[in-house]
Amino acid sequence: MTGSVEYVSPNIAIEDCTVIRTISRPSTASCTLPMYIGFLLSEPNSPSCCRLAEVMDISHDSVNRFLQREAYTPLDLFNESKLGLELKGGTLSVDDSVLDKPYSHHMDLVGYFWSGKQHGVVKGSNLITLYYTDVGGQHRPVNYRIYDKADGKTKNDYFQEMLADVLAWGLEPAVVTGDSGYSSLKNLKTVRHHALGFLFALDSNRLVSVDKRLWVQVQHLEIPEEGREVWLRGFGPVKLFRTRLKDHLRYYAVHLPDGGQLTSVDRDTFLRWHDQHWQIEQYHRAIKQVCPVEHFQVRGQVPIRNHIFSAICGYVQWQRLCAMELIKNCYQLQRDLFKDVVASFIHSIIPSMENLNSRFQPVVNA
Numbered sequence: 320m321t322g323s324v325e326y327v328s329p330n331i332a333i334e335d336c337t338v339i340r341t342i343s344r345p346s347t348a349s350c351t352l353p354m355y356i357g358f359l360l361s362e363p364n365s366p367s368c369c370r371l372a373e374v375m376d377i378s379h380d381s382v383n384r385f386l387q388r389e390a391y392t393p394l395d396l397f398n399e400s401k402l403g404l405e406l407k408g409g410t411l412s413v414d415d416s417v418l419d420k421p422y423s424h425h426m427d428l429v430g431y432f433w434s435g436k437q438h439g440v441v442k443g444s445n446l447i448t449l450y451y452t453d454v455g456g457q458h459r460p461v462n463y464r465i466y467d468k469a470d471g472k473t474k475n476d477y478f479q480e481m482l483a484d485v486l487a488w489g490l491e492p493a494v495v496t497g498d499s500g501y502s503s504l505k506n507l508k509t510v511r512h513h514a515l516g517f518l519f520a521l522d523s524n525r526l527v528s529v530d531k532r533l534w535v536q537v538q539h540l541e542i543p544e545e546g547r548e549v550w551l552r553g554f555g556p557v558k559l560f561r562t563r564l565k566d567h568l569r570y571y572a573v574h575l576p577d578g579g580q581l582t583s584v585d586r587d588t589f590l591r592w593h594d595q596h597w598q599i600e601q602y603h604r605a606i607k608q609v610c611p612v613e614h615f616q617v618r619g620q621v622p623i624r625n626h627i628f629s630a631i632c633g634y635v636q637w638q639r640l641c642a643m644e645l646i647k648n649c650y651q652l653q654r655d656l657f658k659d660v661v662a663s664f665i666h667s668i669i670p671s672m673e674n675l676n677s678r679f680q681p682v683v684n685a
Contacts (some may be wrong), residue, residue, distance in 0.1 A: 331504070336554075336608075350381045350384070352391075355382070358370075359611055360653065361653070361656055368616070368617075383622070386622035386625045387619070387621055393463055393481070393564050396632065397488050399632060405457070410452045410592060411449055411494070411515075413478050414450070415447040415466075416446050417441055418443045418444040418446055418613045423442065427618060429443060430442070430668070432445045432466070443482070444623070444627075445474070447463060447478065448460050449462040449481050451485075461490060469514050470670060477504065482509065493578065494516045494594055495515050495519075502521055502532065508554065516579070517573070518593065519571065520570065521537055521559075523537060527552075527557075528550045529549055544586055546573070556581065558572070559573075575652050602634065608629070609637065610634045615627070
C-alpha cells in the first residue's frame with residue numbers, strides 16, 4: 320500500500336514515501352517499519368527493542384513481534400531505492416562488509432569472515448551489496464544478501480544471483496565494478512554474458528599476455544597511464560590500468576560489451592568508474608555509523624534480517640534527503656538532531672553551578 324511517512328527535524332519534513340507491504344485489513348501493530356527506521360536513525364547510544372519501547376511508550380513485545388513477523392526481501396529494497404533513480408546507463412558496484420559481532424553467542428547468521436578493515440578474520444555477519452550510481456550521480460543500494468552458511472553458496476554465487484535479479488527487475492547498468500575478490504573468471508564471464516562492461520580489480524599474480532604466447536603476471540608488465548590492451552588468461556581482451564595507493568600498486572581490468580573498442584576507454588573514463596565504485600565503500604561506513612546496522616540484540620535469523628533491512632532502508636531515506644538538497648550528507652541530520660536539547664540542558668544547569676565561576680575581587684587600598 321502507499322501512505323505518508325513524515326520525518327521531523329529542524330526545518331525538514333519528508334512526506335509521501337512508499338510503504339512496502341500490501342495488507343488485507345487495517346493494521347493494529349504498535350511498531351511499524353517507519354517507526355523502527357526512525358528509531359535507528361535517531362537513537363545515538365542504545366538501539367535496542369527495550370529502548371524503542373521506552374521512547375515510543377509501547378510494549379517491548381510489540382517491537383519483538385515486528386522483527387519476528389515481517390519477511391522483507393531484496394526486491395522490497397529495490398522498489399524503495401529505484402524511486403528517483405535513472406535505471407539505465409549507470410554503474411553497478413559489488414562489495415561486501417563484515418558487521419562486527421565479536422561478543423555474540425548462539426546468534427544466527429554470525430560466523431568468521433575476512434575483514435579488510437581489521438586485516439584479519441573477525442566474527443560477525445557478512446553483508447553483500449549491489450550498489451547503483453546513475454548517470455546523474457544519485458546512488459543507492461539496490462540488492463543485498465546476508466551470507467548464510469546453510470545456503471551452501473560463496474559470495475561469488477550470491478553476486479551472480481543478485482546481478483541476475485536486478486537485471487530482471489528492470490535495472491540496465493552500463494558497467495559493473497568490483498574489487499579483486501569478485502574478479503574470478505566465472506564472474507567476469509557472467510558479466511560478459513549479460514552484455515555489460517566491467518571494471519574489476521585484479522590480484523597482482525593474474526596472468527596476461529600482449530601476444531597470446533608469453534604469459535606474465537600483471538605486476539611484471541609495464542602499464543602506461545593511458546592503460547594497455549592485453550589478453551587476460553581464460554577470458555579474452557581487456558584493458559589494464561594501474562593506480563598507486565601509498566606504497567601499493569593496484570591493477571584493474573576493463574572490458575566493454577559486444578566487442579566495444581577498448582581504445583575508447585581513456586584514463587579519465589577509468590578514474591570516473593573507479594570513483595563511482597568508491598560510493599559503495601562510503602555506504603558501508605555510513606550504515607555502520609548513522610544507521611546502526613551492527614547493533615542488533617536479537618538472536619534469530621528472521622529478526623536479524625529485518626533489522627538489517629530496516630537499517631539499509633534508513634540509508635536510502637538519508638540519500639533521498641540529500642537528493643532533495645535538504646541535507647548535505649547523511650551525517651548532518653543526526654549531528655544536528657540533539658543540538659537544541661544539549662544547548663537547553665547546558666543553559667538550565669549553569670545557574671546551579673555559579674559557585675564554580677571565578678569571582679572578581681576588587682582591590683582594597685590600605
